Amino acid sequence: MKDLGIVICNFNKVDYLKGCLETLFKSNFENLSYDVIVVDNASTDGSSEFVKKNYPSVILLQNEENTGGSGGFDRGIRYCIDKKYEYVALLDNDILLEENTIINLINYIKENPKVGVVGSKICTMDNPEIVQEMGSFIDFENKFNFEVPLKSYKDDNTLPEVVVCDYVPACCLVTTKEILEKVGSFNTDHFIYWDDMDWCKRVTNLGFEIHAINNSRVFHKMGAANHINTFVLYYFERNRILFFLKYISEDKFNKFTESLSNWLISLTFFSNLKGNYATPKSFLCAIDDLLLGNLGKQDSGIFIKEKEINILDKYSLDNRANICIYFSNHMISNRRVYLYVKNLFSNIQIYCDSENRELIESNFEETIISDELFEKSKFDNIFFILEHILDYKEEEKFDYRYIFIDQFINTSIFKDIDSIKKSFAIFKDISKNIYEPILKRKFQFIREKYRDEK
Template structure:
């Protein structure tokens, strides 16, 4: 047996926290049960304003803890962890939301798939609902480049109908994704312009543009709660969802697709403005997307 055959690829699991130590601790505790012998956990904190840092450090002194010193958003915080993993010589990196509960076998299943399919740039598991663990939340998604709408694949179906399926998609959700660290040299890190939502969408699209596949491998499984951190500021989720789809389409859609999308968005904003309470704010979302402004800059730092 040669030395190469003895090599067990190293995996660094990056978990981002912001004012949510309970979910983060639960996530790390489950991650520690993973059936794979060469992985490390890196916990990144986006300058939480509660007692997250003290609680997490006390509970997990044996794991790497990184304080970013600012609220850098999903991409910025995870990029800090990924850059650290690269400096440590990680073969693979797993980005894992702190509100995800992992199955012990998920990592080995995804890793074996990547090892045997070098044409795949990034792979994710089937993601199930936390409150109904047999019901699928997502197996990746497809993008309509005329409306900006995202079609989440297999949302609401029973997980037994999907086992062993290999599903090509436009992107796998940022709740859990695994990739060879070398991919960062080809496509770079997660785009940090979005702050929240659409960063992994664009990143996966960049991978596909390099001729590599984006895959949901349904034999692997996690459950996802849905982020509590997002809802701590009123209107945050809605603002970034609508603003960021404009940024995404401006940067990634073709000219004819953008024209259709802009028309669709303006008509939608008019509709909301005429018939819905506070509907005029959708014009503001559209404007901030076009100009890439962020009204929450001061609140989030």
């Protein structure tokens, strides 16, 4: 019997799988014996042939159809339970590991018996100094979503050594035989997204803790931000609703319904402004599929997104203009907006208020304009970052140069922002009386249908 089973779930990413396996087999496992198990989800890009030819020692489990991340990991986990490995690692196929990534996780969980799952610090493959995730949390009180506090921060000595959290993603984690025997495998109903959160929730429900540690690091290839269809939104929202309806307490049900109703109203309003009707349609399909019991892979709820108007055309902007980006203290918004604007304009400078300067300078290598040198008259336009565009509050400094923009790339020029906020308030008043009672009725039915599964 070997000490460690390492499960990699793969679907049509042979080029990334090559890097994952190459760095994995260069890893330090000290004196542990181990098996590498690749679960291939019916790839058509030669992934299985590559593994057979180049890594004959790898245990290859080939699914006849694509069962998603949850189905792939489920098959690998069930294999590991059957083989009784003392430790089991779960890896995404599109990661690169450092030499001690896995052994540091194993040593940590050995030394901390109260920990049921331990995960790596995840940095982005394209920008290795930027944190993608290190310890994540689930908001059961207000937003009913997950939160990643350290996302988009720089990987430096200011990061904590350990984060005690609600979940770590299956991108790179280690658990034990004891946990798997008590908790079982992933829920294959998810297909993709929220499966690792659901599994970690079941672990914490048994009294174990979830930790993320700084001295174990992987580099993850993030997916493209601008998706051409609603694949991500459909599965994310369907499984988010399923998760919370299974796990929220009775006294949180009305607040959850109100929160999701508000989100749907906001999603509908701003999608309409962009001319992107596929997004709210996909959200509603996700709810209907939960009602109908259509779980797992459901392509019928996914739509091609309508092409949105380019911001240059929308506001008649010149890509050679002198642009300033006014950073906030919300790092996810800062980084998303910066990457978006950087692709459109060639002359960009960054400014932030003095209270945010230390935070921004520690996380961005770009030069930050000092307070005394900031003169808005030097710039043709100033992009002012908000966490959400509805957070806008009138200030004297704003004028026609300002374009307000948030992490979802909702935008408004100065002369329109008040009108947008007023229009949204009217739309919300009308829609809330329609959406919320219907959602409540549907959610009650879904909750009764699935809550016993937890």
